[in-house]
Amino acid sequence: MTGKRNDEGSGWTSSGRPDGGLVYYCFACYATNERERGRCRECGAEISAPKETGYDELLVWALDHPVRSIATNAAGILGARQTRAAATRLRQLATEGSDPYLAAVALRSVVAIEGLSETRDLLLRLRRTAPVLVRATAEKLLGAE
Numbered sequence: 001m002t003g004k005r006n007d008e009g010s011g012w013t014s015s016g017r018p019d020g021g022l023v024y025y026c027f028a029c030y031a032t033n034e035r036e037r038g039r040c041r042e043c044g045a046e047i048s049a050p051k052e053t054g055y056d057e058l059l060v061w062a063l064d065h066p067v068r069s070i071a072t073n074a075a076g077i078l079g080a081r082q083t084r085a086a087a088t089r090l091r092q093l094a095t096e097g098s099d100p101y102l103a104a105v106a107l108r109s110v111v112a113i114e115g116l117s118e119t120r121d122l123l124l125r126l127r128r129t130a131p132v133l134v135r136a137t138a139e140k141l142l143g144a145e
C-alpha cells in the first residue's frame with residue numbers, strides 16, 4: 001500500500017507533501033489535512049476515524065479514497081478477508097465504477113466473498129457489457145467454474 005493505517009485509529013495517510021510530511025485524509029470527507037486529528041479544514045468534522053472504528057470499516061471507508069491505489073488495495077484486502085459487509089459496495093464498484101482497475105479487483109473480491117454461484121449472473125452480464133479489463137476478469141472467473 002502507498003498508505004498505512006496509523007496506530008491511533010485515524011484514517012489512512014500517505015506522504016504526499018513536498019516537504020515529506022504526512023497528509024491525513026478526513027474520515028468524513030476525504031479532504032487532506034496536515035494534522036492527524038482535530039477539525040477538518042474542509043468540512044469541520046473530526047479528521048480521525050472514531051476510536052471504535054474497526055479494521056474492516058476502515059477498509060470499506062478506503063474504497064472511496066481519492067488515492068486510487070489505496071482504494072484498489074482495500075478492495076483486494078476485503079476480498080481476501082471475505083468481509084460480507086463490503087459486498088454491496090464492492091458490487092457497485094465492479095459495475096458502476098469509473099476506474100476499470102478498481103472495478104476488476106472489486107469484482108474478484110465480490111466473487112471471493114459471495115461465491116461463484118451467487119455471482120454468476122453478475123459475471124455473465126459484465127462479460128457482455130463491462131469495460132475490457134472487467135470483461136476479461138469476468139471471463140476468467142467464469143472459466144474457473
Ligand SMILES: [Zn+2]
Pocket residue numbers: 026027028029030031040041042043044045
Ligand atoms: Zn472533512
